[in-house]
Amino acid sequence: MKNLLSSIKISVPEKIFLKDPESSDLGKRIIGNGISLIAEIGFDSFTFKKLGTKIGSNESSIYRYFENKHKFLLYLTSWYWAWIEYQLVFSTSNVSDKTERLLKAIEVVTRTIKEDNNFTHVNEVTLNQIIINENSKSFLTKEVDSENKEGYFVVYKRLVSRIKEMILDINPDYKYASSISSTIIEGALHQHFLKDHFSSITDCDTVTPTKFFQELTINAIKPN
Amino acid sequence: MKNLLSSIKISVPEKIFLKDPESSDLGKRIIGNGISLIAEIGFDSFTFKKLGTKIGSNESSIYRYFENKHKFLLYLTSWYWAWIEYQLVFSTSNVSDKTERLLKAIEVVTRTIKEDNNFTHVNEVTLNQIIINENSKSFLTKEVDSENKEGYFVVYKRLVSRIKEMILDINPDYKYASSISSTIIEGALHQHFLKDHFSSITDCDTVTPTKFFQELTINAIKPN
């Protein structure tokens, strides 16, 4: 995985940025340090001014890469979901058993990220923390419909569709394939959050979100 | 329901407000118009200054009721969940069949709110829209742990626990009672959001979130 990822470029919808941060050293420092700053102080307190100070660069330079901090968050979420999608496709591609394939896919989208591939400027463990805490804020806005039209959420939607297809592949008659797929992906983030902050209303302090969602899904899609 | 609700006061953790908005006319106008303003412009653009203008009152007067707009959101979410909890308790209290009771409870937390009881200053239909769009923002903050200690989320957690207990009542061996309960409540909001903005990744444009979560839960907790 390490070697493969270092040669593959995660692709993010182009309209999200003004200038591709992957294309320069400054851009990469914006991403790398942006991730650690958001993880540290939270997205709500995050500003380009603070990030500029952190990387010893100017606020106005960051504005040349991203219109505003919301676009920056969209960049990070798209990057993250594209990275997850890549893992999902890769780790299910040679699995012939349909159920095994689905279980593997659920694992990929629900597991705890523990290892940073330590190669790119992106620390995936930290980014995963950000996704758990901030992902919803990327679409819970008044601009969601126009941003959706611009294609800012294609990666996320494609990921939901992939798992939906795997479910329909097992049981074409299951009526809620899209809903359960979107529930797994968003629900897993929520369970990880609860584990960290509201442990009394989750079981995922002792059992993994992966196990929970795997069993839930298998029981749900079983024909009866 | 109408008559009952008009005589019962929904109770919100006291530390959330500086002065109980139910205790004065101005307070009630703050809540009532606050709800419609947030629904209109979104929580991110909402300010006390704008609300002051809307109700023909002064910004500083609103600050005497709520420390800041985040506390205001906590007030609205607590009120909403307390209102839902009341309906849940009321509509399950005389149901002797355990499964029927659980299905009723799931209905209460997942259904579309269509009717405003039109009696209090709170429009529940509009408030429900706010909850769908803004609920996550009440806890996805850096202050979540200290605010949790202050008891700001008790109502929400108690609601999750009530459904968890109903599940364990049916199958005491089910290992994920808390997780599925929290998934139903949060997941239902998410499905309602998807229905409105990302209809391609939900089935809830044709089938209801209620049906989806009822079937999901019944299949999940079945002993095997």
Add this chain to the structure above:
DNA sequence: TAGAATTAATAGTAATACTATCATATTTGC
């Protein structure tokens, strides 16, 4: 090595998220 492109520095604006103070109503307790 000139010209283009990138980044840095500085300044400025309107809005936000408050706090503080003082004035004016309104309520209530005696």
Add this chain to the structure above:
DNA sequence: GCAAATATGATAGTATTACTATTAATTCTA
């Protein structure tokens, strides 16, 4: 019915945010 307490309104002020604009300094490239 009046004084005291309480609630609300009006005004002003501050630090920060979220930018935009302009100009200067670097660096990269043909």
